[in-house]
Amino acid sequence: MTVHFVRPDGSYVGAYGDGAHPSDDDAAPVEVAQLVCLEHECPAYADQVWLFPGWSDSPRALQITEDTWRKAEMAVIADQLLRLEDGDPTVMAGDAKAWRDYRIKLRAWDVGHPHFPDSKHRPVRPDTSSD
Known part of the structure; x- marks a missing residue:
């Protein structure tokens, strides 16, 4: 046991x-x-805290999730900037400046950001509501 x-x-x-x-x-x-x-x-990660009863989220696991999400979003940004440059009609909403601004916010979304790794505070893509 x-x-x-x-x-x-x-x-x-x-x-x-x-x-x-x-x-x-x-x-x-x-x-x-x-x-x-x-x-x-049982805990999946050693950095979880026992909450009497149950376990907290693992800060390390949350960080891994956010790092993975950020890398995927960076690839989307690169693709969207290429589409904008090429005049591709399938580009998402937002001009090149909006996508670059989003990229800057994503770079800041890391350890040291006051809300990292709380996914509720992730940077938001340029407005795609018009699609």
Whole structure:
């Protein structure tokens, strides 16, 4: 059986089996009965916080998701700027300046941005509502 340990503040210490316990005396881990769990209830990432009950989102996983999204959006921008340059009728709404401004906002959407990695605060593409 695997037992998961958390500190009193909810930060994850680790999972231990066969009666093993964390050796970090400074962490003062607390065994929480609910953490003797099935695999689907256990943390996916070590940076998740136990919320008594349940786990927080993983900051690292959220960052990976946002990094992946930003890279995909950068490819869209590059494509749209080429379409604008070529006069392609399938270009999305927004002129070259709007797409470049969006690209600048995307570059800033990274660690250090006050709302990163909260996807509710992502930069928004140039207006495509007219399509």
